Amino acid sequence: MLNKEEAQRLIEEVLAAYPPDAAADRAKHLTVVEEATGEGSCGITANRKSQPGVMTIRGCAYAGSKGVVWGPVKDMIHISHGPVGCGQYSRAGRRNYYVGHTGVNAFGTMNFTSDFQEKDVVFGGDKKLAKLLDEANALFPLNKGISIQSECPVGLIGDDIEAVAKQKGAEMGKPVVPVRCEGFRGVSQSLGHHIANDTIRDFILDRQESTANEAGPYDVAILGDYNIGGDAWASRILLEEMGLRVVAQWSGDGTLAEMERTPQVRLNLLHCYRSMNYISRHMEAKYGIPWMEYNFFGPTRIADSLRRIAARFDSRIQEGAEAVIARHQPMVDAITHHFRPRLEGKRVMLYVGGLRPRHVIGAYEDLGMQVVGTGYEFGHNDDYERTNEDLSNTTLIYDDASGYELEKFVERVRPDLVGSGIKEKYVFQKMGIPFRQMHSWDYSGPYHGYDGYAIFARDMDMTINNPCWKMMTPPWR
Amino acid sequence: MPEIMLRRNEKGELLCYVPKKDLEAVVREVEFDQEERWGGRLYLANGEILHLNPLPARPRLPLTARAHKVTT
């Protein structure tokens, strides 16, 4: 177990490798939160430009918009406007599950791109875009709309995609959404989320064509759940079981119609605060829909969240929530009983994005594990503030950690498990440390909800207690 | 003059959100907290003070407004 002094010394040691300026800058991104006081991470500097010359794990604004927010809207075509690589290398990598016939009425895993060539950069790509929109619409007539996700060159050469979108949208009678999410904007994918939220507001919610369904008293929307490995489904069934009506999923397995219908719900339930707080705030200001954050990782947090959600409704829903919790308790007990002895006391370090650096802590604790280090790739100050309440032991906090820092931290802390992305996976496995890829659940999932907890527990056990770790000699032995 | 958004959190506390700065802090105290006059200095939990031109009535939340920072 790390204590505060040790952790502080570790940070200093890591910083010593940098030139003075870089060290001074990075020092603001690293901190230790002490047990009980829960203070410390508020003062952290976040959402700043990464140090030049160091390896960062961040993505770009295009990744935030196309990959995260817009991409999973399954009945719309999302065009990666620009060179082919940005879309092709990220295609289907996030495992946002959906139901539908790909290429007929759902397009989630497909890659549409304008495949920019030199001549498009020199002479402009607007004509090509117009042609592409027509072609895509003719080939896939069941699409409900098209979004144009700009890649870097589009912004650099100053194409007027808004004009093309407006004209084609009028011709097709469908929303054609120009998204100015060029990769160079902002410091990370985070700005891409914001830009995507703003375009949904301007081009979908304000389009005012929503066919006002009969709004029910128990209508809610799930925001910021991307259905990775089926996460949103595992969450949705719990809400429905307790008597709520989930009319929209943003945006995992979501549709255009669901988004259009959201302004009529009673309550917006926000899972990933980082990527969808903007639209939640907008809907609160404009339509008066309250929103609340919840956490569906691990039974403790799930029960707590279900009760907090239910408290916003009448006694029918509150009884429903208790019934849901009671019904799942035997299953939860069985899982905890089976896996906790195998995982008790294991220490975990996380370095992920969005909501996970704080949200999954509860699930680990339900299994008797401790999170000793956590950090956000692209968190903002409000994320770090929210993190404090989830921390229960002395924890190392790192914002936008570089490859070097993370390696050093892990080498010295020697956790029993590291949870981060695919780029980190093999580095740590080669160091002899069990690793879970916590962006897309390492090809597993769902991890949300009670069903997700069963899979989460099994996966962690499978990884940590895998016999292979005994067969290799890590470099420090 | 940064834009701020005021809302209540689950506990019923007044929250001030400054989008430009990603700052979300509980408002500890509002200078004028009356039915016919609301606003003035907002004392945030993080120690910052913002000034909001007093409104003629207690506002309906959420409220988007302009406020400026008071340097003490």
Ligand code: SF4
């Ligand atoms: S930074 Fe630009 S070129 Fe790179 S993936 Fe993002 S949009 Fe594409």
